[in-house]
Amino acid sequence: MLKCIDLSVSYGPVPALARLNLSVAAGEVVALVGANGAGKSSCLKAMMGLVPGKGGLELDGKDISAATTRSRVEAGLALSPEGRHVFPEMSVMENLELGCIPRARARYHDLVEEMLTLFPRLRERQKQAAGSLSGGEQQMLAIGRALMSEPKVILLDEPTLGLAPIIVDQIADLINDLRERGIAVLLAEQNAEMALGVADTACVLETGMLVKTGAAREIAQDSSVRSAYLGAPSEEESA
Amino acid sequence: MGDLVLQQLANGLSVGMTYALIALGLTMVFGVLHIVNFAHGEFYMLGGLVTALLTSRAGVPYLACLPAAAILVAAAGWATDRLAVRPVIGRPDGATIVLVATFAAGLIINETVLATLGPAPIRVDGIAGVVKLGPVSLTWQRIFAIVFGILLIAIFQIILRRTEFGRQLRAVAQSDYASRVIGLDVERIKSLTFILAACVAALAGALIAPILSFNAGMGYHTAIHGFVVVVIGTMGSIPGAVICGLGLGLLESVASIFIGQEIASACIYALLIVTLLFRPNGVFSRSA
Ligand SMILES: Nc1ncnc2c1ncn2[C@@H]1O[C@H](COP(=O)(O)OP(=O)(O)OP(=O)(O)O)[C@@H](O)[C@H]1O
Ligand SMILES: [Mg+2]
Numbered sequence: 001m002l003k004c005i006d007l008s009v010s011y012g013p014v015p016a017l018a019r020l021n022l023s024v025a026a027g028e029v030v031a032l033v034g035a036n037g038a039g040k041s042s043c044l045k046a047m048m049g050l051v052p053g054k055g056g057l058e059l060d061g062k063d064i065s066a067a068t069t070r071s072r073v074e075a076g077l078a079l080s081p082e083g084r085h086v087f088p089e090m091s092v093m094e095n096l097e098l099g100c101i102p103r104a105r106a107r108y109h110d111l112v113e114e115m116l117t118l119f120p121r122l123r124e125r126q127k128q129a130a131g132s133l134s135g136g137e138q139q140m141l142a143i144g145r146a147l148m149s150e151p152k153v154i155l156l157d158e159p160t161l162g163l164a165p166i167i168v169d170q171i172a173d174l175i176n177d178l179r180e181r182g183i184a185v186l187l188a189e190q191n192a193e194m195a196l197g198v199a200d201t202a203c204v205l206e207t208g209m210l211v212k213t214g215a216a217r218e219i220a221q222d223s224s225v226r227s228a229y230l231g232a233p234s235e236e237e238s239a
Numbered sequence: 240m241g242d243l244v245l246q247q248l249a250n251g252l253s254v255g256m257t258y259a260l261i262a263l264g265l266t267m268v269f270g271v272l273h274i275v276n277f278a279h280g281e282f283y284m285l286g287g288l289v290t291a292l293l294t295s296r297a298g299v300p301y302l303a304c305l306p307a308a309a310i311l312v313a314a315a316g317w318a319t320d321r322l323a324v325r326p327v328i329g330r331p332d333g334a335t336i337v338l339v340a341t342f343a344a345g346l347i348i349n350e351t352v353l354a355t356l357g358p359a360p361i362r363v364d365g366i367a368g369v370v371k372l373g374p375v376s377l378t379w380q381r382i383f384a385i386v387f388g389i390l391l392i393a394i395f396q397i398i399l400r401r402t403e404f405g406r407q408l409r410a411v412a413q414s415d416y417a418s419r420v421i422g423l424d425v426e427r428i429k430s431l432t433f434i435l436a437a438c439v440a441a442l443a444g445a446l447i448a449p450i451l452s453f454n455a456g457m458g459y460h461t462a463i464h465g466f467v468v469v470v471i472g473t474m475g476s477i478p479g480a481v482i483c484g485l486g487l488g489l490l491e492s493v494a495s496i497f498i499g500q501e502i503a504s505a506c507i508y509a510l511l512i513v514t515l516l517f518r519p520n521g522v523f524s525r526s527a
Binding site: 068071073079081 | 406407409410413414416417419420421422423424
């Protein structure tokens with residue numbers, strides 16, 4: 001569904017992301033894990049066309065590496081950005097409305113209903129200004145706004161940052177739900193435990209380089225990953 | 240004396256309306272593009288110019304000049320945006336360079352008009368006739384300026400609140416980055432905002448020209464008042480721009496009975512300084 005070929009990002013002399021190759025299939029959840037500054041956000045932003053990137057990017061077999069963000073969204077790519085970035089002075093409804101691009105316009109009412117069912121807390125707060133929502137509610141709104149464009153691929157950047165464990169679980173459930181609908185999910189997370197728990201495939205980034213990739217369950221067992229990101233030795237070692 | 244005050248209040252309302260319209264454009268450009276447009280006053284002057292030339296030299300009826308002024312000045316706004324705003328706005332010091340670039344654009348417009356037409360005022364025939372309301376007599380032109388101004392502000396609110404473009408404009412004003420994330424064409428929305436503001440300024444110029452006559456310096460004077468209004472009324476706030484614009488027109492007009500036009504203007508700048516001292520973000524900011 002989404003495939004990047006030798007995707008690189010640099011903001012100056014130092015590359016933030018170096019020749020990354022990865023692909024996400026429909027109904028697949030790929031976790032992108034790595035420490036602060038590993039290049040996760042740079043990767044997602046470059047995929048959206050928000051920062052200049054080098055290399056190829058294909059969506060559904062079509063090359064979109066030269067497309068504007070606008071046409072990438074029209075083509076079926078959506079991002080829930082790190083830090084949520086909802087429109088603070090607009091209501092929940094208006095935020096959702098803004099996410100609804102021309103391609104999805106005809107299904108606007110169904111989509112809103114779907115989002116309010118998916119996020120019951122937003123239904124209760126339809127008229128409330130987004131800036132006055134709690135962190136968890138804002139995160140749900142950011143994801144809902146991205147889903148309003150009916151994406152084929154959704155990029156989630158740190159959706160659990162700063163959220164209580166119970167909300168983290170809800171977001172994991174939501175990601176499973178997206179997978180069942182056949183949406184491709186690329187999840188950038190520092191919370192490796194959550195990310196590896198929910199993902200099918202995982203990619204480990206270190207200073208802009210892909211150092212490990214494979215089935216999420218196997219990566220979760222990898223001793224170096226466990227000590228670096230999960231704060232525990234692997235089960236085999238401790239056994 | 241009381242009658243004189245009433246009369247000046249009535250006059251002040253029409254002048255205040257032009258301040259409100261000028262400030263509306265300035266505050267919108269500031270809110271959406273995050274720049275201060277120093278050429279804004281010249282769009283107002285150009286609106287007056289189009290009206291003056293069309294009525295006095297081509298015999299076009301006044302009311303037909305209003306859409307002409309809006310359209311022609313929209314083109315000037317488009318060119319200014321293309322040449323003086325867009326090329327510099329993305330640079331690291333963009334917001335500062337834009338000040339100089341728009342100031343230069345304003346000077347070019349102003350000097351060109353001055354060089355071609357000279358500084359002499361041109362009388363503009365607007366809507367003829369006078370209405371007497373008790374002790375106050377108002378020209379139909381002044382009444383028209385007030386009513387048309389209210390209409391413009393109302394249309395503006397409808398665009399902002401009810402249309403898709405308005406929603407997108409507010410989105411860009413609130414977060415440039417989030418607007419890009421959801422795939423809005425941020426550059427286009429910014430350009431349209433700039434052009435729309437130029438149109439409103441042009442209409443303000445076309446409304447005031449029959450009242451105060453056209454002269455090439457009119458933009459400069461009014462733009463400074465516009466800036467005062469925008470700062471006192473909180474940069475980016477539309478109600479602030481409208482209310483303070485009207486308030487300033489009324490205040491200036493009534494004060495001029497007692498202390499003369501120049502000192503009245505000086506008092507207004509004093510008011511600006513006082514506002515900056517006590518409410519640095521303006522009277523309409525949420526937090527002081
Ligand atoms: N706009 C920018 N200008 C310059 N350098 C940047 C910019 N954005 C990111 N970087 C640098 O690029 C590198 C990768 O940053 P990035 O935000 O992609 O990391 P990340 O993996 O998302 O980190 P985090 O987990 O903290 O969000 C970092 O070294 C960062 O300092
Ligand atoms: Mg990040």
